[in-house]
Amino acid sequence: MAKLLLHICCGPCATYVLEELNPQFEIKGFYYNPNIQPSLEYQKRKEALEKLAQKVNLPILWPEYQPEDYFRKVLGRAIKLSEMERKIKKGFVLPPEKRCPLCYELRLEKTAQKAQELGFDYFSTTLLISPYQDLGRIKKLGLELADRFQVEFYFQDFTSGFLRSKILSKEYDLYRQKYCGCLFSRFEAGVRN
């Protein structure tokens, strides 16, 4: 069976994607998400994924949490989470069209690199289930990275399973987040604590 390294953005999104991919691939998860902020939120999503992984017997790689990777990518420089929070409160905005493509690139590039390093046949991402993400852009990026790292990118539009992922998350009693991940999206969603 072909081996696939699956970038996992969160447990709820992984539920349905795993249901779809498990019959076709030997899967290992990769939880690389420096975009998830603040660290308490990162921890909650990590715990939800750990819970799911135990239930479905999924091995996962957990790279160290380094939110400065995200800021270096989208702002071009490292900045502390607390400082960024203060700037956002004062009105600093980085619009989605500027930050999201770079955020996809950051996470998928690392996944492709890791897949190459560990000898996987494919890499993919649970972002492909979200109706809020730009699947066309993710597909294009995935194919470019496949070329660069010589590991196949597996593309499937999983968005028809978004509702089922909500049902499965309830069944597994998983924490479901209220915003995409970064401090900007948290502010836009009106989450204040």
Ligand code: SF4
């Ligand atoms: S809104 Fe989501 S995809 Fe866009 S930059 Fe923030 S965390 Fe990344």
